[in-house]
Every structure is written in C-alpha cells, then in structure tokens.
Amino acid sequence: MKLKNALLTIISGAVVLYSCSSDDNINAPEATGAYQSGILISNEGPFNNGTGTVSFVNQDLTEVENGIYSRVNEENIGNVVQSIGFTEEEAFIIANVSNTIQVVSRYTFEKIASITEGLNNPRYFVAVNGKGYVSNWGDPNDLTDDYIAVINLTSNLVEGTIAVDFGPEELLVYNDAIYVAHQGGFGQNNKISVITTNSAQVATTITVGDVPNSMQVDSDGNLWVLSGGKPAFTEDETSGSLSKISTTSNQVLSTLVFDSAEHPNHLSYDNTKLYYTLSGSVYSMLPSDNELPTIKDFEDLEIYSMTVFDGKLFVTDAKDFASNGELSMYSLASGEALNTIEVGLIPGGIYFN
Amino acid sequence: MRHIIIILFACSAINTSIGQSDSVIILKEVILSDSKLLEFSDGIKINQIKDSVLDQSSGMLTDNLQFNSPIYFKQNGYGMISSVSFRGTSAQQTAVVWNGININSQLTGQTDFNTVMAQNMEEVKIRSGGGSTQYGTGAIGGSIHLNQHLNFNSSFVNELDFGFGSFETSRTFYKATYGSQKFSINLGLGYLGSKNDYKYLGTSKKNENGAFSNKNLDLALGWLFSSSNLFKFYHNTFNGDRDLSGTLTAPSNDNYQDLNTRSLLEWMHFGKQQVHRTKLAYISERYRFFNNKESDQFSFGRSGSLLFNYDYLFRFKNWKVNGIFEANQVSAKGSSINAVARDRLSAIMLLVHTPSKKFSYGFNVRKDWVSDYDSPFVVALHLETQLLKGYRIRLNASKNYRIPTFNDLYWKGLKVDDNMKLVPETALQAELGQSFLAKNFSVDVTGFYIATKDLIQWRPDSSGTWSPNNVNDVTQYGLELDLEFHKKIGKHRFNFKNGYAYTKATDNLMQKQLIYVPYHKYNSTFSYTVNKWGAYVQALYQGEIFTTTDNKQNLPDYLLFNAGITYRIDQKWGITTNVKLLVNNFTNTNYQNVAFRPMPNRNIHLNLNLKL
Numbered sequence: 001m002k003l004k005n006a007l008l009t010i011i012s013g014a015v016v017l018y019s020c021s022s023d024d025n026i027n028a029p030e031a032t033g034a035y036q037s038g039i040l041i042s043n044e045g046p047f048n049n050g051t052g053t054v055s056f057v058n059q060d061l062t063e064v065e066n067g068i069y070s071r072v073n074e075e076n077i078g079n080v081v082q083s084i085g086f087t088e089e090e091a092f093i094i095a096n097v098s099n100t101i102q103v104v105s106r107y108t109f110e111k112i113a114s115i116t117e118g119l120n121n122p123r124y125f126v127a128v129n130g131k132g133y134v135s136n137w138g139d140p141n142d143l144t145d146d147y148i149a150v151i152n153l154t155s156n157l158v159e160g161t162i163a164v165d166f167g168p169e170e171l172l173v174y175n176d177a178i179y180v181a182h183q184g185g186f187g188q189n190n191k192i193s194v195i196t197t198n199s200a201q202v203a204t205t206i207t208v209g210d211v212p213n214s215m216q217v218d219s220d221g222n223l224w225v226l227s228g229g230k231p232a233f234t235e236d237e238t239s240g241s242l243s244k245i246s247t248t249s250n251q252v253l254s255t256l257v258f259d260s261a262e263h264p265n266h267l268s269y270d271n272t273k274l275y276y277t278l279s280g281s282v283y284s285m286l287p288s289d290n291e292l293p294t295i296k297d298f299e300d301l302e303i304y305s306m307t308v309f310d311g312k313l314f315v316t317d318a319k320d321f322a323s324n325g326e327l328s329m330y331s332l333a334s335g336e337a338l339n340t341i342e343v344g345l346i347p348g349g350i351y352f353n
Numbered sequence: 354m355r356h357i358i359i360i361l362f363a364c365s366a367i368n369t370s371i372g373q374s375d376s377v378i379i380l381k382e383v384i385l386s387d388s389k390l391l392e393f394s395d396g397i398k399i400n401q402i403k404d405s406v407l408d409q410s411s412g413m414l415t416d417n418l419q420f421n422s423p424i425y426f427k428q429n430g431y432g433m434i435s436s437v438s439f440r441g442t443s444a445q446q447t448a449v450v451w452n453g454i455n456i457n458s459q460l461t462g463q464t465d466f467n468t469v470m471a472q473n474m475e476e477v478k479i480r481s482g483g484g485s486t487q488y489g490t491g492a493i494g495g496s497i498h499l500n501q502h503l504n505f506n507s508s509f510v511n512e513l514d515f516g517f518g519s520f521e522t523s524r525t526f527y528k529a530t531y532g533s534q535k536f537s538i539n540l541g542l543g544y545l546g547s548k549n550d551y552k553y554l555g556t557s558k559k560n561e562n563g564a565f566s567n568k569n570l571d572l573a574l575g576w577l578f579s580s581s582n583l584f585k586f587y588h589n590t591f592n593g594d595r596d597l598s599g600t601l602t603a604p605s606n607d608n609y610q611d612l613n614t615r616s617l618l619e620w621m622h623f624g625k626q627q628v629h630r631t632k633l634a635y636i637s638e639r640y641r642f643f644n645n646k647e648s649d650q651f652s653f654g655r656s657g658s659l660l661f662n663y664d665y666l667f668r669f670k671n672w673k674v675n676g677i678f679e680a681n682q683v684s685a686k687g688s689s690i691n692a693v694a695r696d697r698l699s700a701i702m703l704l705v706h707t708p709s710k711k712f713s714y715g716f717n718v719r720k721d722w723v724s725d726y727d728s729p730f731v732v733a734l735h736l737e738t739q740l741l742k743g744y745r746i747r748l749n750a751s752k753n754y755r756i757p758t759f760n761d762l763y764w765k766g767l768k769v770d771d772n773m774k775l776v777p778e779t780a781l782q783a784e785l786g787q788s789f790l791a792k793n794f795s796v797d798v799t800g801f802y803i804a805t806k807d808l809i810q811w812r813p814d815s816s817g818t819w820s821p822n823n824v825n826d827v828t829q830y831g832l833e834l835d836l837e838f839h840k841k842i843g844k845h846r847f848n849f850k851n852g853y854a855y856t857k858a859t860d861n862l863m864q865k866q867l868i869y870v871p872y873h874k875y876n877s878t879f880s881y882t883v884n885k886w887g888a889y890v891q892a893l894y895q896g897e898i899f900t901t902t903d904n905k906q907n908l909p910d911y912l913l914f915n916a917g918i919t920y921r922i923d924q925k926w927g928i929t930t931n932v933k934l935l936v937n938n939f940t941n942t943n944y945q946n947v948a949f950r951p952m953p954n955r956n957i958h959l960n961l962n963l964k965l
Contacts, residue, residue, distance in 0.1 A: 046900075046948075049429075049950060051602045079603055142650075233689075320902055323902040
C-alpha cells in the first residue's frame, strides 16, 4: 500500500474508514495447531482502527483458516501486518503501526514472545547466523533515523542497531550478507545496502533505479533488483528498472529500463525464470535475456501481491481494501486458473510453510 | 424596536393580502440569518435543538447532535475527527450551513463535527433531506444549520458558563448581547479543553494521545441604518489543537491543528413587497497534520472561498418568489494538492404558493456553472398540508448533488485526464412525513428514499496509487419516528422526547449494508423540573454496524446513558446562577464507535452558569 497516500487520504477524510473488529473469529472452529504444510497469508488489516491477521490455506486452496494467530493466542497481532519473516522453527509477524513483532512457533502459531522495544516502524525480518534483522523506517519522513534492528533470537530482544540509508524495506540474505532494498519510507530512495553479518556494518551501498521494491538471487549468484520507479504523485515520475548485480563485486552488471510510467513490482524467481507484475499482468524472463519481455504470461489480474512457487503462480487480490481479499493459484505451465479462496483483509504476504 | 415596527406597519399597510402573520415573518427576517429555513421550507422536516439541550453537552456539535437527532456519528476516539452519516449517506453528503452559507471543507467536502462549537449559537437546526437547490453541494442526507440572531432593543446581558470535570476537562463560555433601536451586538467566546486520557475499559490502557483544546469566537453585529436598510456582520473563528488518539492495537503520536474562519457582510434593503439582500462572505480553512508531534514536519492544506450573493425576494398575493445569484471563487493549496482555483456561478429560483392556510407548495431550481466540472441542474418540489387540526402531511422530492472536492480533483500525481473524468455524485430523493400535534404530545413519522449515483471513493489502481473514482451507486431508505410527551402537574414539569431511526443503506453492486451505518438508532431524553431543581436522563442506543464492505466484520450495538441535575439560584446582586452536575456514560459501558477506538468510561462534570 502506498502508505503516504493512504495516510493523507484518511486524514483528510476522503476515504471511508476501513476497519475490522476483534470478534471476527468467535464462531470459528478450534485451532488445529497444525500449520505444517500449507500457505500462510499475512493480511495487513485496516490501515487504522483494527488488526492484521494471518490466514492458513492448504496447498490446493480448498480450505482456509482465517485469523489463526488470534485463534491460538486469543489476542490481536496489531496493525498493519506488513510481513512475516521466518527461522527454522519460528515465525516473526511484523505489525508495522503497532511497532510490534509477534514471535510464534512457525507450525503451531503459539506465541513465544512479543518484541515491542527497539522497533520504530518495522517492515521486514530475516534471520541469518543465529540473529534476526529487521528493517525500520523510524519516522517515515525523516531521512536519517532509519536502521536495521538486530534481534537476539534466544531472548527475542533487540540487542543492537545498524544505521542505514533512508527507507529500508525488503531484506534478502545471500552468503552471510544482507541486502537491504531502500524503497524510501514516505519518500523515495534508490539504494541497496549490503550488510556483512559478521561485522554488523554496512559494507557498501549500491545505487539502483528509483524505489527498489523486490529482490531475488538467481542460480548463478547474481542479485536481481526490481525498482518500481517514482510514482506519478511525486510529480517527478520515473519508470521502473531491473538491475542485475554481482554479489561478489557488488557492482551493477546491467540494467533494463521499463517504458515511461511503467511501475513493475513483485519480482519472483522459480530457479529458472524471473517473474514480475506490471499493471495487472505477469511477465517472465530468463536471467540470460538481454531485453525485457513483451509477452504477458497472465493478464487482467487484480494483483496486490504475487509470488511463484512449485510451478504455480500465486496472486492476492485486496478487492476494495475494505472487505476480505482472495488468494488465487494458476499453473505457470498452462496458465490455467487452478483455484481461488477467500482470505483476510488486504492480503499482502504469501509464504510457504 | 420603533423602526422595526415601522417596517411591519409599512409592509402590512401596503400589502394587506399578506396579513398579520407575514408581517411577523418580516420581523423574523430581520433577526434571522438564514430566512430560507422559514420561508421556503414547507414540506421539509426541520428540528431545532433547544438551548437547554445544547447546555447538556460539552460544546462540540457531535455531542449536541448525537443524543438529540437521528444522525449517526463516528468519532476516531472522543473529541477526535468526527464524521457524520445522515440517513445512511456519506460524511460529504451532509452540509453544514453557517448563517445560510455552506461551510463544508473545500478540501475534504465534509465538516468535522468536533470542530464546530455551537454553544453560543441562537439556533441549531436540523433540516432533513435533500437541500441542494438552496444550499448547494453536499445537502443530500440533510443539512445542519447554525444561525446567529440579532437582538435589537434588548438589554445588556452577560452570560458566563464554566465547568470542569473528568479527564482534566475544562470549559468556559462567555456570551454578551446588547441591542439598541439601531444597533445590535452579540459576542461569544468559547473554550473547551481536555487531557481526554480516559481509561480503555477492560484493558490496562488509557487514551494516551487524545488531548484537545478548542477555541471559538462568534460575533454578530447589526445596524439598522434606516427603516428600510439593515447591515449585518457575522464572524466565526475556530481554532482546534488536537493530539489524535491511537487505537487498541497502535499507539499514536499525531497532532492535528485546525484554523477556520467565516465572515459574512450583508446588506438588506426592504421594499414594499420585496427584500433585497446583498452578501459578501469569506470562508477560510487551514489544517496542519503532524505525523510526529515532536517533529517540526507537518503536512497541511488550506483553502479560501470568496462569495458574492445577491438575493431578491418578491411577494405577490399568496406567492413568494426568490431569485438568487451567487458568484464564488475558491482557491486551495496543500502539501498534497496543487495550488488551484475554482470559479462558480449559480442561479437559483425558489417559489412558494400558499393558496390557503392549510396548504402550501413550492418549487426550487438551481443551476451551477463551475470552471472545473459539470454541475447538474437540480430541482426540488415540496408541499405541506393540514388535513385535520394538528395533523399535517409533508411531501417532498428533490435532486441533489455532491461535487468532487479539491482533494478529489487536484491530489498531487493524479493524472489530469483521470480526475477530470470524475462527475458529481447525484441523488434523487423522496420523502413523506406526517406529524400530529396534540396538547400533551406530538408524533412525527417520516419515510424517505434516496438513490445516489456515482459515489466518489478512493481506491488504489494496479500500481498501488490511490485515486478517486465514481465507483458505485447506493440506495438508502428508512423511517424516522419522533415522539414527544410533556406534562405539567402543578410545579412539576415532565418532558419525554424520543427519536428512532431505521436506515437501510445498500451498495447496489454488492447488495450489502454500507459500512458504519447502523440499521437502528434510538435516542431519548426524559427531563423533569420542579421549582429550582431540574433533572434529566438521556439514553442512546446505537445498533450494530458493519466495518467491512462484505459485512463480515462488525461492531456490536451499545446503549449509553447520561444524566444530570441542575439547581438554579435566583437573582442575587443581579446574578442568576445555575449549577449543573452531569454524569456521562453513568453505566460505565465499554463501547466503540469506530472499531478499535474505545470511547470514554463514566465521566463527571460540574458546570456553573452565571447570568447578569
């Protein structure tokens, strides 16, 4: 969600109040405790006045259990549920506006701890070498208070911070290094920070296209960064771009630039091809391709979030942002729509357990 | 007074067909700021909130109205941003009209009812149903009218009202009125502040960031220049400074500041059968939003609206014709909207025919020409008839509209082509009302139907950028029931006032109830006075509301009670004192008006009112 726009809009009263109540799970069946094999969906929930939720969907999208966190733990996660990060055994659910991370068992969703200290606008979590790392915006307008919180995974406390460039968003771990995409908070940025975990320092910063929103590492060890470009409301609109970066030299090897006013998102990788979304369509290309694809693999989709996994395309639709969204699954090979199931309010993250 | 009487005589002498009752209307015209409420509202449901009722609440318009009208309010925590749903319509579809001028925000199209303090207004009226022909954009569900009066020939009266109460709440209202034969002055000052740190019942939390401080100035001046010329000047300044409350799941560090001013200069010229009014008004609004109140960074928006209005009323036998011409220029600017200006010209014709005392009907038309969008031609028909003694039937039908706001049209980054495609929301409505007035009771039953097209809502596009679109059509229908009993037995006076509203508001596409519109709302006040003592109990029942458009999530219904005791100390050294003790939410009900935003627990306030 474009937070700035949404926030200002809400403040100015121009949108209806999106909301959600705490008693939506009262009539639901008892928790099974078994979230072993299936899909976890993080639902942002309303921007204000509510809580985010997590849905558990079985692999063929025929069954769903919504609000699993509150069902198991009889409390709300908080809002907005921005993302979930994982270790082997645990899931870290990030409630952005609440400045809270709920730590739960990944497979039972029983709560282990709440991290409430040391976070300021937390966005994404990764774990590497026994520590957790969380990107934090700080004040989303402040260019200088952004940081990565380092979490002790035994005590579940923030034990340190690494100051970074403005607006750290998605995190990616590769070879003991953390790549931080700086989308830019309520503004825009165009950096990737590379943090070496043994020194806990920013080793280098790579300049990419404006608003880097998603990253993947291909099987050759190259980092791919998809940048959305500055949106029109900035009045300095730039187009998206796809950068290929060497993870050994941390140099940009090549950049493919989209047409003007094209803002791609959701870079995904299935070990063969890269996939991304653009204006309701899904495109794919090989890492070896020298040009951006022109053929749409899928079109006319309502896409709030997208990922590929196990030969399938998964797409969430946030509908009108004020009612339950949907998760849909398509065959990557045939393009066939396989199934669709209702999940929670504003489904933003798709994770495979 | 002598001059006014001269006017009365002059008018009634020349136009004898108008008769005595119409002479009184001319007198009322002198003191009224919005005479259309009186002159061109046959067949329209209009309720007045009495002074005594205004005194029962804090001073913010939300509190005044929610216990005394069918209107539903949602507040983001007590005292915070408050928006309205009148007959199931949106917040932008209720017009707030100050001394005859629509003052809804040019930026958002709505009024925040916690930024209006009506305590020093002589008249707060609720006009139900469509009124776009008379009041322009946003008068779809209804309109709220705030009017100041001029009091010629009245002695110098000072009124001081101060109080304090729970959550470090304090209020001070001062009002002075004076009128000679030629001059009238009416000054009001108001302050309402609170730390507002009420408990979130059932939790260990408090309303951490909810402090507010509201300041208000009202001024009304009148100068009867000659027996046929009257000058009036009205002014209001409101300044609000609020920290915006967090929710159960999220803290807040926000702060919001409002500065609104309204000024109106009017010259009235009375002819033989006619009244000329020439008005010049300037309305300004400004807000600042601090995402982090400790930081200097804020986003802002402001607008200024300059308005010229010429109004000519002509009476002939039992006909009244009113032609109005209005020119308006609005300019706005903000951190998220580009600096723009909008020009509007309006032509309005109102007509009322009163063939007999028991029957009248009217017809209104309006057309606006606006620089940046096409405004629809709107029309209204209304009639009222008395079938039996005390039994009246009202009927009206109208077309109304709500224009895109400056936010809708000029939000930064919206592609010009896209937002220029926006069209005004248009609504057709019909209403049938019946009232029965007897010695000790009155009953009013009103049914309404509204069909609105092209509702403007903000939705994100495929790249995640939010923009406004004419997304859907909605239908509202419902029933309003008002019942009032009053009885006097010796020194004992009883009054029992009840209002119930059933509202069905449906999204035509999804066929679901609109969010934040309750099916049922009921409010009731029982008051009792004997000698110097008075007491009242107020109840408010708000039915279940849905918080998501698929109606899968809801907020439960709730029932609230307020109570108060008053004691009057008769004049001593020229001062009449009223002491009042109020207990709000005395059952300590845990309720939410907007999801995840608890409202106050039981709270107690003591007020002292001095009049000299």
